[in-house]
Amino acid sequence: MRRIRDRVGGLDVHRDSVVACVELFDGHSVEVDKHTFSTTAAGVRELGEWLAEREVELVVMEATGVYWRPVYYGLEDRFDELWLVNAHHVKNVPGRKTDMSDAQWLADVAAHGMVRASFVAPPEIRGLRELTRYRKTQITARSQEIQRLERLFQDAGIKLTSVASKVWSQSSRAMTEMLIAGDADPAVLAELAKGRMRPKIPALIEALENRWLSYHSVVARQILAHIDFLDATIDTLNTEIVESVAPFRAAVELLTTIPGVSTLTAQTIIAETGADMTRFPTAAHLAAWAGVAPASRESAGKRRPAGTRHGSRHLRHSLIEAARAAARTKDTFLSARYQRITRRRGPNKAAVAIAHSILVSAHHMLLTGEIYHDPGANYYDKRDNDPDRKLHRHIAELQAAGYTITRTAA
DSSP states (O other): OOOSOSEEEEEEEOSSEEEEEEEEEOSSOEEEEEEEEESSHHHHHHHHHHHHHTTOSEEEEEOOTTTHHHHHHHHTTTOSOEEEEOGGGGOOOSSSOOHHHHHHHHHHHHHTTOOOOOOOOOHHHHHHHHHHHHHHHHHHHHHHHHHHHHHHHHHTTOOGGGTSSOSOSHHHHHHHHHHHHTOOOHHHHHTTOOGGGGGGHHHHHHHTOOOOOHHHHHHHHHHHHHHHHHHHHHHHHHHHHHHHTGGGHHHHHHHTTSTTOOHHHHHHHHHHHTTOGGGSSSHHHHHHHHTOSBOOOEETTEEOOOOBOOOOHHHHHHHHHHHHHHHTSSSOHHHHHHHHHHHHHOHHHHHHHHHHHHHHHHHHHHHHOOOOOOOOTTHHHHHHTOHHHHHHHHHHHHHHTTOOOOOOOO
């Protein structure tokens, strides 16, 4: 196989060490040089100097958890071509596996053009990405605490969610604090209802009859304290994210014109993709990278279902949430598309399809700067009832049945 690179370095990265292998091709033979370095800042500097002395033109490493980051970040300013590659794409031949052989294999496949570089966010995006991802973990933790409060209510015989639409609200917070204070009288608790829950007071009195004990108060007090702490953390992160995303404010405002895409989702899309859509040749490439594109599995001319491709799980989760929000919107194309697919394939596959549509729209909008133009909830009705479309469909069916069609205008 023809070599396309003559001076290539392969790095097998671990937590505490990185094994480097350099292949130097002079046109006739390959010279191999190997060495092991520490992954500390000093070790990475020494690695960079060692590679520069050998005039390496391309450096390749696997994405190994988070351990690749200090090595990659320490070398990215020294080499024009520094590739991070998917570990699944460079699996070595089984047997006789060593760190040295892995490093040499990486250098070899890169020298022959058998692997592609993965997308690595630029430095200005990495901080934003870290903030948005951490915010998501805190939002998830807050939801889990609210679920624990619901389980605590059920343990005490309180059926609040049988009457109220959700377990966490200003009313439920006041009721919980009253229970912690030691007053478990259902009538007193029901009177704490606010807003639209006031007309439900008779039902609340029945639902709030309880077996509240001292240990319930201990756990509930800690849950409320943890929720307050998480609320403060999320607010702090939101403030930092707004400052970090300021250079992309126009892009965020553009993306929020898509039904179902909130400001948080738009910030996540910017953080995960970098907002530079030129890095992805087409919208299909972006959808595949995000994990919302169908995978292909074909053998012997037969294609089988393969689900979706593995991609950026953080971006995929945000897109799925946006898709479910879009499905609840009224008189929009995305909600109509969601209902149409749900009838045939179920809600989960419909959500992935809508996530795909949202990301394709985002790709086009960020490239062109155009706002979202909704085709309307009646898009499919107009398309299916279009006379020309019906004519072409019937002609295609007749031709498939073996007929020759001659069209003559009436």
